[in-house]
Amino acid sequence: MSESVSTPDPSLLSINTATVRQQWRLPDIVSGCAALGIRGIAPWRDQVAETGLKEAAQRIRDAGLFVSGYCRGGMFPAIDGAGRRAARDDNRRAVDEALTVAARCLVLVVGGLPKDGEGRIASKDLAGARSMVRDGVGDLLEYSRSAGMPLAIEPLHPMYAADRACINTMAQANDLCDELGDDGLGIAVDVYHVWWDRELKDQIERAGDKRLLAFHFCDWLGPTRAPAIVARTKWKFFRRTIGGSATRSRSCAPASTAIRRSASASDRRKSDEGRTAATRFRPATLLRAAFRRPPCTRTQPRTKAGATMSRSPAIAAANADRRPPTCVHARP
Secondary structure, three states: OOOOOOOOOHHHOEEEHHHHOOOOOHHHHHHHHHHHOOOEEEOEHHHHHHHOHHHHHHHHHHOOOEEOOEEEEEOOOOOOHHHHHHHHHHHHHHHHHHHHOOEOOEEEEOEOOOEOOOOOEOOOOHHHHHHHHHHHHHHHHHHHHHHOOOEEEOOOOHHHOOOOEOOOOHHHHHHHHHHHOOOOEEEEEEHHHHOOOOOHHHHHHHHHHHHEEEEEOOOOOOOOOOOOOOOOOOHHHHHHHOOOOOOOOEOOOOHHHHHHHHHHHHOOOOOOOOOOHHHHOOHHHHHHHHOOOOEOOOOOOEOOOOOEOOOOHHHHHHOOOOOOOOOOOOOO
């Protein structure tokens, strides 16, 4: 039995200009939205800068459009104080720009792991990055509150935790609002990024009308292609997480590396016990093998036959092309 759905209020519809950035420049997007009866717009800073801040604001006003949000502020983490101060100054400029275009909020993509001056990830400290985000949002909040510009934290899919946003769930965003106070601070809910979260409904209700400053809806099209984000993480962290004891001399490597090498070797032979490669190289087996790497030593222990010793066939396959004294996580 179908339920009747009320006709949505067209005045609530706004288009994010990133949706059509490949087809139109900002002036074309403004005139196109006006012609199609779309009354709202959420412009990006680079598009506004290309047009000119004052001209963009004037075109939006002349077309009778409202600005549902301004994209974007954020990117708070940095490897040093100079980088964090640069982020602070840039975010204050973003607040000023949002005021000029009369935006209803400034959307924050908070940033991922700290980067150096050349944009390269310089630390794998995720907890530290989230601490920088908390401090950065708190500092910006003082400025934005005095200016009257609400800030909207946008949680991004965990796949983007390393390079774009280490706030990845509604719960994390709500916790941040609880800690800093939700006077002038809320959340931009993007369905593309949070649809998978089993706590989504509860967290939206927790946020309530006061905190829900923007709601982005779109399709998740499978398979979604995204840049591969493979972080080399300290062995100690994984051993602690899975409840084992840490071994200081253990090496570390991306699980995908061990899986790829082991899977390649499995295509060439079957196990000594007669089981098929598909059985021996199950994902769970390979992941366990990836976190049981041999010590990083200049000379690998060898059997009487001269083959490298290892704790499992999967590790032996993963180490087949390793030449001492190169460590698996060493770079050329």
